[in-house]
Amino acid sequence: MVTSMQGAEKRSLYLQLLRRVGEAFQQDDLAVDNLLATISPEARSMLLKYGSAELRAALSKRIAALPNAEVRPATTSARIPDGLPQPLLDGLLAFEKRLQARYETLVERGHTRSHKYVAAAMKVPVRLAVFLAGEGIERWDIVRNRDLVAFFQKNPAAPRQPIERFLQSMEDHRPFRERRGRPAGGRKRMRDAKRRPPPQVLRPEILLQFLADVRERYSVHEYLLAWMVCRLGMIARHAYSITLDRIQLNDRGRMVIRPALVWVEVPQRVADQFRKIIEPVDPSSPTVPSTAATGSASRPQAAIPAPTATTCAPTPAAPPARR
Numbered sequence: 001m002v003t004s005m006q007g008a009e010k011r012s013l014y015l016q017l018l019r020r021v022g023e024a025f026q027q028d029d030l031a032v033d034n035l036l037a038t039i040s041p042e043a044r045s046m047l048l049k050y051g052s053a054e055l056r057a058a059l060s061k062r063i064a065a066l067p068n069a070e071v072r073p074a075t076t077s078a079r080i081p082d083g084l085p086q087p088l089l090d091g092l093l094a095f096e097k098r099l100q101a102r103y104e105t106l107v108e109r110g111h112t113r114s115h116k117y118v119a120a121a122m123k124v125p126v127r128l129a130v131f132l133a134g135e136g137i138e139r140w141d142i143v144r145n146r147d148l149v150a151f152f153q154k155n156p157a158a159p160r161q162p163i164e165r166f167l168q169s170m171e172d173h174r175p176f177r178e179r180r181g182r183p184a185g186g187r188k189r190m191r192d193a194k195r196r197p198p199p200q201v202l203r204p205e206i207l208l209q210f211l212a213d214v215r216e217r218y219s220v221h222e223y224l225l226a227w228m229v230c231r232l233g234m235i236a237r238h239a240y241s242i243t244l245d246r247i248q249l250n251d252r253g254r255m256v257i258r259p260a261l262v263w264v265e266v267p268q269r270v271a272d273q274f275r276k277i278i279e280p281v282d283p284s285s286p287t288v289p290s291t292a293a294t295g296s297a298s299r300p301q302a303a304i305p306a307p308t309a310t311t312c313a314p315t316p317a318a319p320p321a322r323r
Contacts, residue, residue, distance in 0.1 A: 010046075013043075013046070014046055014047075014050055017039070017043055017046060017047055018047075018051075020035060021035065021047065021055075021059075029062075032062060033062060033065075033066065036059065036062055036063055036066060036069065037066050037069060041070040044059075044063055044069065044070075047059055048060060048063075077096070077118065077119060078092075078096060078118065078119045078122030078123065078126055079119075079126070080092055080093075080122075080126055080129075081126075081130060083133075084129055084130070084133055085133055085138035085139070087138055087139040087140065088129045088132065088133060088138060088139070088140065089129075091129075091140045091170060092122070092125060092126060092129055094169075095122070095125060095166055095169050095170075096118060096122055098169055099117070099118045099121050099122065100118055103117050103118055121162055121165070123162070124158050124159060124162040124163055124166075125162060125163065125166040127155065127158065128151055128163060128166075131150075131151050131154065131155070132147065132151075135147065135150070140170055148163070151163075207230055207231075210226075210230065211223070211226060211227060211230055211231075214226045220273050220276055220277060221277060223273065224270070224273055224274060224277070225239050225240060227270055228242070228257075228259065232257070232259040232264060233259070234259045234260075238259075239259075242257075242259075244278070244281065244282065246258040246259075247274065247278070248263075250263070250265070254266070254268075254271070255271040255274060255275075
């Protein structure tokens with residue numbers, strides 16, 4: 001592919017093309033057609049642009065008759081002023097080379113791009129390099145966010161996207177990141193070993209069947225532990241150590257329990273099970289009066305005694321509580 005050229009280089013290439021075209025015309029029409037089919041789209045465009053009127057008319061007719069004979073102007077190179085520090089210049093030239101390669105890839109894949117694609121993408125980065133050189137900054141790796149802010153304040157009409165694309169290109173070759181206030185290793189990744197596994201969620205019908213099996217197979221103590229874990233969402237350790245001050249009667253005479261911050265009414269069938277294990281702790285009443293009414297027990301008593309070794313069973317797992 002013919003890249004952007006200026007001055008003597010462009011003149012030399014054009015004269016070579018003219019010489020080859022003249023030699024082909026001296027042979028026959030087939031030689032001219034073969035030459036036009038083998039040269040690049042940019043070379044065809046150069047012949048049509050700088051040739052005489054007679055030559056343009058003859059070549060245009062022959063190129064139009066060729067299959068898949070594309071005519072495309074050579075890409076326009078960016079104008080980089082003289083006197084830039086070498087590190088800044090090297091970064092611009094490397095970016096221009098990558099843009100040229102991207103342009104060629106896009107065109108080969110059938111995309112349409114202007115021949116000014118490279119020059120347009122280089123315009124703002126070149127302006128940034130000139131600004132940085134004027135500020136005494138001679139390398140890209142020492143540019144900071146405050147320098148970019150100062151550039152956009154001085155050039156408010158400059159688009160941000162070309163600068164972002166240029167800086168991203170620089171990051172591919174050396175780390176150009178703002179590390180102030182960050183760990184030396186950049187963003188800290190989450191360790192898989194410390195990640196908490198997702199909670200197990202059971203459907204309501206499965207949970208009800210599970211509690212029914214526990215009630216049938218295990219003791220009252222263990223059924224109430226499973227009920228508090230499964231229905232109230234309590235942690236097994238907290239359910240095991242619940243105290244009488246968190247199991248009371250409300251104004252309607254119904255048993256209520258406080259698993260966390262709010263009081264929850266206990267179903268009557270479950271309340272009867274609670275009374276079976278509370279009566280040995282407080283035999284004065286089958287219900288649980290509040291501590292204010294009794295005026296006793298400044299120290300809370302355990303509501304659920306520990307199961308014996310013969311009746312102890314593994315505490316069932318619970319789904320997470322959504323409060």
